[in-house]
Every structure is written in C-alpha cells, then in structure tokens.
Amino acid sequence: MTVQELPGAAAYRPTPPPAWKPLTDPAPLLPDPEPYRVLGTDAAADADPELLLRLYAELVRGRRYNTQATALTKQGRLAVYPSSTGQEACEIAAALVLEERDWLFPSYRDTLAAVARGLDPVEALTLLRGDRHTGYDPREHRIAPLCTPLATQLPHAVGLAHAARLKGDDVVALAMVGDGGTSEGDFHEALNFAAVWKAPVVFLVQNNGFAISVPLAKQTAAPSLAHKAVGYGMPGRLVDGNDAAAVHQVLSEAVERARSGGGPTLVEAITYRMDAHTNADDATRYRGDSEVEAWRAHDPVQLMERELTGRGLLGADGIEEARTAAERMAAGLRERMNADPVLDPMDLFTHVYAEQTTQLREQAARLRVELDAENEQHGTDDGGAGR
Amino acid sequence: MTTAAATAGERTAKAKPATMAQALGRALRDSMAQDPSVHVLGEDVGTLGGVFRITDGLAKEFGEDRCTDTPLAEAGILGAAVGMAMYGLRPVVEMQFDAFAYPAFEQLISHVAKMRNRTAGAMPLPITVRVPYGGGIGGVEHHSDSSEAYYMATPGLHVVTPATVDDAYGLLRASIASDDPVVFLEPKRLYWSKAAWSPHAPAPVEPIGRAVVRRPGRSATLITYGPSLPVCMEAAQAAVEEGWDLEVVDLRSLVPFDDETVAASVRRTGRAVVVHESTGFGGPGGEIAARITERCFHHLEAPVLRVAGFDIPYPPPMQERHHLPGVDRVLDAVARLQWEAEH
Ligand SMILES: Cc1ncc(C[n+]2csc(CCOP(=O)(O)OP(=O)(O)O)c2C)c(N)n1
Numbered sequence: 001m002t003v004q005e006l007p008g009a010a011a012y013r014p015t016p017p018p019a020w021k022p023l024t025d026p027a028p029l030l031p032d033p034e035p036y037r038v039l040g041t042d043a044a045a046d047a048d049p050e051l052l053l054r055l056y057a058e059l060v061r062g063r064r065y066n067t068q069a070t071a072l073t074k075q076g077r078l079a080v081y082p083s084s085t086g087q088e089a090c091e092i093a094a095a096l097v098l099e100e101r102d103w104l105f106p107s108y109r110d111t112l113a114a115v116a117r118g119l120d121p122v123e124a125l126t127l128l129r130g131d132r133h134t135g136y137d138p139r140e141h142r143i144a145p146l147c148t149p150l151a152t153q154l155p156h157a158v159g160l161a162h163a164a165r166l167k168g169d170d171v172v173a174l175a176m177v178g179d180g181g182t183s184e185g186d187f188h189e190a191l192n193f194a195a196v197w198k199a200p201v202v203f204l205v206q207n208n209g210f211a212i213s214v215p216l217a218k219q220t221a222a223p224s225l226a227h228k229a230v231g232y233g234m235p236g237r238l239v240d241g242n243d244a245a246a247v248h249q250v251l252s253e254a255v256e257r258a259r260s261g262g263g264p265t266l267v268e269a270i271t272y273r274m275d276a277h278t279n280a281d282d283a284t285r286y287r288g289d290s291e292v293e294a295w296r297a298h299d300p301v302q303l304m305e306r307e308l309t310g311r312g313l314l315g316a317d318g319i320e321e322a323r324t325a326a327e328r329m330a331a332g333l334r335e336r337m338n339a340d341p342v343l344d345p346m347d348l349f350t351h352v353y354a355e356q357t358t359q360l361r362e363q364a365a366r367l368r369v370e371l372d373a374e375n376e377q378h379g380t381d382d383g384g385a386g387r
Numbered sequence: 388m389t390t391a392a393a394t395a396g397e398r399t400a401k402a403k404p405a406t407m408a409q410a411l412g413r414a415l416r417d418s419m420a421q422d423p424s425v426h427v428l429g430e431d432v433g434t435l436g437g438v439f440r441i442t443d444g445l446a447k448e449f450g451e452d453r454c455t456d457t458p459l460a461e462a463g464i465l466g467a468a469v470g471m472a473m474y475g476l477r478p479v480v481e482m483q484f485d486a487f488a489y490p491a492f493e494q495l496i497s498h499v500a501k502m503r504n505r506t507a508g509a510m511p512l513p514i515t516v517r518v519p520y521g522g523g524i525g526g527v528e529h530h531s532d533s534s535e536a537y538y539m540a541t542p543g544l545h546v547v548t549p550a551t552v553d554d555a556y557g558l559l560r561a562s563i564a565s566d567d568p569v570v571f572l573e574p575k576r577l578y579w580s581k582a583a584w585s586p587h588a589p590a591p592v593e594p595i596g597r598a599v600v601r602r603p604g605r606s607a608t609l610i611t612y613g614p615s616l617p618v619c620m621e622a623a624q625a626a627v628e629e630g631w632d633l634e635v636v637d638l639r640s641l642v643p644f645d646d647e648t649v650a651a652s653v654r655r656t657g658r659a660v661v662v663h664e665s666t667g668f669g670g671p672g673g674e675i676a677a678r679i680t681e682r683c684f685h686h687l688e689a690p691v692l693r694v695a696g697f698d699i700p701y702p703p704p705m706q707e708r709h710h711l712p713g714v715d716r717v718l719d720a721v722a723r724l725q726w727e728a729e730h
Contacts, residue, residue, distance in 0.1 A: 079525055079704055130704035133528045148529040149487060150459060180430075183458035185490060213435035214456045286434045345709040352699050359668060363697045367709060370716075 024233050031226035031236040035270050038245035039307045047245050049313050055092060055244040056308055057322045059301045062088040062112050064326035065121065066275075068333050069111070069128075073279040077337045079130040082109045086274030089244035089300035090206045092116050094174055097251040105144045105157040105175035109206075113176065114143050121329070122336050131341040150181040154190030154203065161199040161258070172258045174202045174251070180211020182225050191266065195232040200258035202251060203266045206241060208273035213286035229266035241269030242300040245307075271300075345371060401585035407555045408578040411441045411517075413586045414559035415479065419449050425563055426471060428455040429464055429481030429517075438483055439519060439578055461491035465516065469498050472512040479563055485520040486529035492537075499568045500543030514568045515559075520548075521614045521664055523576035523711055525704040532701055533665030535613075538570045539641050539674070546641040547595055548572040550616035552582040554639060557592030565595065574614035598645035600652060604634035607658035607724050609717065610649060610675060612638040615662045622717035631721055641671060649675070650682040657688040658724045664711050667695030689726030694719075 038044050066085040072078040084091050095116035106113050114124045126135030134145040147153035157175035164171035194201045205225050229236030239250040254265035272295040276283035308314035349364040419425045433456035436443030445454035457464050468478035482488035503511045522531030538546045549555040562569035602623050609619040616637050623633035636652050653659045661672040672693035679691045694712045702710050
C-alpha cells in the first residue's frame with residue numbers, strides 16, 4: 001500500500017520548542033572517571049599524620065572486630081554475622097567523619113561503623129545475636145537502628161536531616177547502603193527528595209562487588225553508581241573504598257558541603273567483600289578464589305600500614321600497640337558474648353505501644369501463667385528470664 | 388498438576404526421602420520443562436539457586452533468560468512480571484523473605500490482583516509469587532513475618548500454602564498452571580522437613596481451593612495450615628491421652644477458602660480451634676472462626692477458639708519460642724472447649 005501524501009504535508013515544518021535549558025549544569029556533578037586515592041600518591045604527603053595514625057588504629061581494631069564476630073558465629077554465640085572484612089576503610093571513615101551531633105544511618109552490614117562511632121560492641125551485636133532488635137538507644141548515640149530491609153533507611157536519613165535543618169541545627173546525616181541496595185525504589189526516592197530539599201545528607205554506597213551472589217554488572221548498566229547522582233542534581237564522587245584516607249577526605253568534603261547548606265552528595269566507594277555474604281552463605285558458588293586473591297593485595301589495613309611505615313610515621317612499636325589494643329577489645333567482646341544474655345519474655349509486650357492495649361495485657365497474663373508453670377516444672381526461679 | 392497418575396504401588400516403590408525444598412525445586416523444573424512460557428525471576432535465583440536453594444540448577448538447565456537474577460528491587464521484579472504476563476509469559480517470582488516482599492505491595496495490590504477485573508477479563512495475569520514466610524528458624528528481624536492476612540485481604544489473589552512434601556510439589560505446579568495470580572506462601576521452617584516422595588511419580592494432590600483432613604477425629608476439629616500443621620498433628624497425638632479424638636484439617640488454600648470441608652468437619656465434631664502463627668487480632672483466624680460460626684452455629688457446642696501468635700511485632704530469635712503457638716497452647720485451647728460444662 002502506498003502512503004498518500006497529505007495535501008500541504010511537504011510544507012510542514014515542526015515548530016521549534018520554546019527555549020529550554022537544563023536546570024543545573026551537569027558537568028560539575030559528574031564523578032571523575034578514576035576513583036580518588038590518597039595512599040601511595042602525592043596527596044598522602046599533605047594528609048594530617050595524626051588522622052592517618054588514628055585511622056590506622058581503628059582499621060586494626062575494626063579488622064579484629066570482624067574476625068572476632070565471625071568466630072563467635074562459629075561458636076554459636078552469634079546467630080549470624082555479615083562481615084565487613086575488606087570494607088573496614090569505609091566503615092571507619094564513615095564513623096570518624098561525623099561530629100557528635102551528626103547522625104549515622106547504617107545498613108545491616110555496618111555494625112563496625114556503629115562500633116567505631118563509639119557504640120558498645122555488645123550492644124551493637126544484639127540484633128545479630130538475636131536477643132533484641134536494637135540493643136541501644138538511637139537518640140543517645142545518634143545511630144539509627146541497623147537496617148535489614150535494603151535502602152529503607154535512606155529516606156529516613158533525608159527526613160531527619162531535613163527536620164534538623166528546619167529546626168536550625170547544623171546536623172548532617174550520613175546514610176550507608178550497598179551496591180545492591182541502589183536498585184531499590186527507596187534509593188531513588190531518597191536521593192530525589194534530598195536533592196530537591198537540599199537536605200544535609202551524605203549517601204555512602206559501599207560497592208563491594210556483589211549483592212549476595214549478584215555481581216554489579218547485573219545490578220546496573222550505569223558507568224558507575226556515582227554517576228546516578230547527576231540525574232538527581234547532586235554531585236557524585238568516586239573513591240577507592242580501601243583507602244581510608246581517601247574515603248575520609250571525600251566524605252569530609254561531602255559532610256562539609258552538606259553542613260554549609262550545599263545539599264547532598266552521593267559517594268561511591270569501590271571496595272570488596274572478602275568474606276561470604278554472611279557466615280551462612282557459600283561464596284564459592286558465585287565467585288572464584290583468584291578474584292578474592294587479587295583484592296587481598298589491596299587490603300585496607302595493609303595499605304595504611306605500608307603508607308605509615310614507608311613515611312616513617314609508624315614503627316614496630318606502633319604496630320604492636322595497635323594490635324594489642326585490638327586484642328584487648330576482642331578479648332572483652334569474647335568474654336562478654338560468652339555470657340548468656342538475660343532476657344525477660346514479658347518484654348515482648350512492653351514496647352509495642354506507648355500504653356499497653358487490653359488485648360496485650362491479656363496475652364501477657366497468659367504468657368506469665370505459662371512461664372510460671374514452666375519454671376515450676378524445671379524447678380527454676382528466675383522469673384522466666386534466661387535464654 | 389501431577390499429570391501422569393502413578394499407582395500407589397508405583398509410588399511407594401520409587402519413593403525416597405525428600406525435603407519440601409527439593410519438591411518445590413522439582414515443581415519449578417517440571418513446570419519449566421513442560422511449558423516454555425514459564426520464567427523464574429528474582430534476587431539470587433540464578434547462579435546461587437536462591438538463598439534457600441529452591442531454584443538451584445534452573446539457570447543451568449534452562450538458561451539465564453528463563454531463570455533470571457534481577458536487580459535488587461522487589462517492586463521492579465513484580466512490576467516486570469506484570470508486563471511479562473501481559474505479553475503471554477508465566478512468570479514465577481521469588482521474594483527472598485516475607486518482609487522483603489513489602490516493597491512490591493503496590494504492584495501486587497494495585498495491579499497483579501486487579502488486572503483481570505480492570506480489563507473485564509481481557510488480561511488475566513498468570514503470575515506466581517513465591518514468598519518464604521513465618522518464623523521458627525532463628526532468623527533476625529524482618530526474616531520471620533507471617534504476612535498471609537495482608538494477601539488474604541486482597542481480592543483477586545489466590546493464597547496457598549503447603550504443609551507437606553506432596554503438596555509442595557502439587558500445589559506449586561497447580562499455582563504455576565493457574566490463570567490467576569497466586570501468592571504461594573512457603574513455610575520456611577518446613578523447608579527441610581522430609582517425607583517419602585518420588586519425583587518420577589508424584590502423588591496426586593487435591594487442587595487449589597480444597598482443604599484436606601489430615602487426621603480424622605470425633606471430638607473437636609483443629610483447623611490449620613502451613614507451619615502449624617505439624618504442631619497440630621503432634622497436639623492431636625498428645626490429646627489422645629486426655630481422651631480427645633481430634634480431627635486435623637489442613638486448609639492448604641486460604642483463598643479460595645474451602646467452606647465445605649471445614650463446615651463438614653465442625654458439624655461432625657461440634658467444636659473447633661483455629662491454629663496459626665500469625666497474629667490473632669485481624670489475623671486469618673478471625674475470618675475462619677466467623678465463617679464457621681455462620682455455617683455451623685447450631686452444631687457448635689463451644690465458641691470457636693483461636694490459637695495464634697501474640698499481637699506483637701515478630702520477636703528476636705531468642706524469644707520466638709514464647710511467641711509461636713506450640714503444642715501446649717493448642718492443648719490448652721482444646722481443654723477450654725469443654726465450654727458448656729463451665730458456663
Ligand atoms: C528489601 C530487601 N530485599 C531483599 C533483602 C535480602 N538481602 C539481604 S542482603 C542482600 C544483598 C545486599 O547487597 P548490597 O546492597 O550490595 O549490600 P552488601 O550485602 O553487599 O553489603 C539481600 C538481597 C533485604 N534485606 N531487603
């Protein structure tokens with residue numbers, strides 16, 4: 001069938017659209033193509049030696065914390081532990097970059113960041129041990145509950161930062177998320193809100209290569225996760241996530257920007273999860289040893305140690321001192337985790353509502369009777385407490 | 388459904404112990420082999436075979452286009468499944484854990500459940516949404532929700548849940564074959580429960596929508612499903628000593644609901660207890676008790692009782708045994724059925 005030209009069609013010219021220009025110039029928002037590095041570069045000479053030494057001590061302690069927590073899963077003292085071994089530089093930098101008044105919004109993998117921020121290591125582990133969902137008061141430490149559903153904490157961080165700014169407080173929220181989590185709708189909504197509201201938030205994506213078994217290439221087709229920032233109208237920054245000094249510096253700039261009213265930043269830290277997803281996961285199903293080995297040569301603790309020893313800032317004594325402190329922390333953690341937590345089953349009803357409902361009071365009374373019967377049977381008299 | 392009807396003799400000859408997880412995997416495999424339009428998608432379902440290994444081997448056998456590791460986005464997974472079904476495929480979606488299906492609720496409630504209705508029947512959506520649900524496996528926060536009431540409250544969805552190895556296979560095959568969307572709830576704590584089962588000659592099972600009497604009895608009926616079935620079977624066994632002959636009804640399908648089997652049983656026994664681990668208030672038991680009362684009022688010798696989880700957010704694993712209804716709580720309710728004697 002031939003198409004009949006409509007009369008006058010040849011004369012038709014589309015009207016040009018009215019003048020259009022982008023809201024923002026995207027150029028300054030784009031991440032550099034190479035992840036930012038400090039260690040092993042000239043930038044290291046300008047870095048504050050005291051900060052580097054502090055980062056080093058925390059990295060050593062953090063590594064020890066990870067190995068200790070993993071060991072506790074093998075001894076049945078911890079139900080599950082998603083290790084951040086290999087990712088300590090991100091965890092430590094995220095914790096150290098914040099002021100006391102700032103807020104941290106960790107994901108379920110970020111126990112170490114919470115501990116590095118000063119949280120009691122045992123309180124930080126209750127979720128994973130299985131005795132309490134959140135073993136600390138988030139307001140007291142300004143650490144939101146470790147978040148298990150992925151990316152859902154990101155909008156919370158935006159809301160909190162926004163509220164703080166409305167109140168006139170110069171508080172910054174730093175929210176952590178994995179590469180997999182960036183695919184969730186909540187990630188998109190959080191970034192969009194943050195940018196539109198110019199909320200004082202820093203988003204830290206720990207790109208550790210995998211979401212459980214799924215590699216980054218199946219998660220996104222973007223040039224980098226940092227590139228995603230541009231579409232929302234915020235700067236994206238790429239950083240070597242195993243270089244604690246670099247992560248600290250990039251996050252500092254982002255925090256500074258947020259605090260001074262410059263709005264949010266998306267930071268992508270390129271790192272690697274050395275252990276399996278959790279102790280329950282079999283990583284050999286989806287990745288080869290050679291890949292893991294290649295990353296071992298880029299270990300965050302070693303990187304810092306080499307930098308510091310190479311520049312004469314750290315000697316055998318200093319290394320020894322850091323390791324001793326880490327061992328002390330590990331021994332304390334071991335000891336305290338070996339004690340059975342004392343639990344009161346009646347607590348199940350305590351914090352459901354501000355005021356207990358009639359139904360819950362009835363149910364609590366029923367449980368009380370059951371526990372009393374149980375105790376009578378076992379001849380115990382601990383009021384139903386214990387494991 | 389189980390097609391080649393094997394004789395009971397053939398089945399016992401070939402049967403070996405199998406777990407519910409294996410039967411589910413086999414049902415997926417057989418459905419995919421039989422019907423090229425069946426596609427599996429979700430987080431970690433490919434290379435890893437799913438965190439519970441239900442989809443193990445499917446990507447290898449059928450290729451990554453038929454068993455696909457998706458980006459980590461439940462709304463996206465289910466939303467994409469809607470589009471795939473609109474174009475003639477039969478998607479089987481895996482939600483990794485009960486509480487991680489919530490981001491997909493918008494797609495489920497607004498689209499999956501309503502598409503047939505919205506399009507006056509022109510566009511049914513044959514989607515199966517597999518959701519591992521319930522507690523009892525020591526999972527940390529957000530890994531133990533019983534979300535069946537949310538699904539049951541949404542017209543347009545079938546909601547089924549197997550409690551036996553045979554049903555795991557048969558109900559999943561039926562769900563995938565169904566032209567309606569099915570929320571297929573997998574009781575995680577029964578994944579490793581075993582029964583003699585033959586993948587080559589699976590037992591025929593009742594179709595979606597029928598309840599099954601798992602244990603006949605005369606003095607009262609326990610009505611249950613999924614993870615609570617073994618609890619009720621054990622309770623029925625234990626109650627014999629106290630002179631109770633309990634009938635146990637396994638619902639298997641919450642929507643559609645088998646009023647006939649349930650009412651017939653309660654009319655026989657005159658007493659009923661509904662048992663499930665999801666919360667009692669606003670939970671499935673309320674609906675079931677109301678239906679029984681409506682149909683069996685004159686046959687009832689006691690009020691229909693409910694044994695459910697407490698009305699609390701799912702507790703941390705170290706406390707979950709206090710929350711989950713066990714044999715004692717069921718027996719306690721049975722004892723309370725001697726109602727007329729007390730009042
Ligand atoms: C909404 C939601 N869906 C699924 C899960 C199950 N899950 C837990 S961790 C994980 C992978 C997360 O990957 P990523 O975001 O890259 O973080 P990483 O584990 O690498 O730190 C998945 C799928 C979840 N926790 N929440």
